[in-house]
Amino acid sequence: MILKMSVSAPTYSPSEVARGSVNMHFVYQGFTQEGGRRRFLFQGIQERDPVSVFSIEVDLALLAKNQVLVQEGPMFCLQLLNSAFLAGPSYLEKFQKYTIGGEDFRPLLVEREKRAAEKALKKHPRRVIRTPAPVSNLWGLGRPAGGH
Secondary structure, eight states: OOOOOOOOOOOOOHHHHHHTOOOEEEEEEEEEEETTEEEEEEEEEESSSOOEEEEEEEEHHHHHHTTOOGGGHHHHHHHHHHHHHHHOHHHHHGGGEEEOOGGGGHHHHHHHHHHHHHHHHSOOOOOOOOOOOTTSTTTTTTSOTTOO
């Protein structure tokens, strides 16, 4: 059985999206895999428009190269869809059938570098280990008896 579905691009202006007067909810519908390529399927649901279907394909080797786990693939695609929606209808339209390229990982890699730099700048408190005072009940532990 073949199901035909008409897909239309959102009819909202970027200014409407920026004001937050329009929302699109993306629903993950699963994936298909052919060899080393995986296709993630989403539905975009808006109040005034028919459901839009988005198909985002990625080479699994590209995910691995950019240190994105296969399980994180749908969330990565969802971030791409949300960014495209905020950018405007013409950006979102291209994701109806899209293949992820290396440049799509740039925001992720920049964010990782930023977090690594922030972590490197943080000074870790140094823990000073002192021997117990002679009046402590721990004094002499680990030493031979009578060896004061």
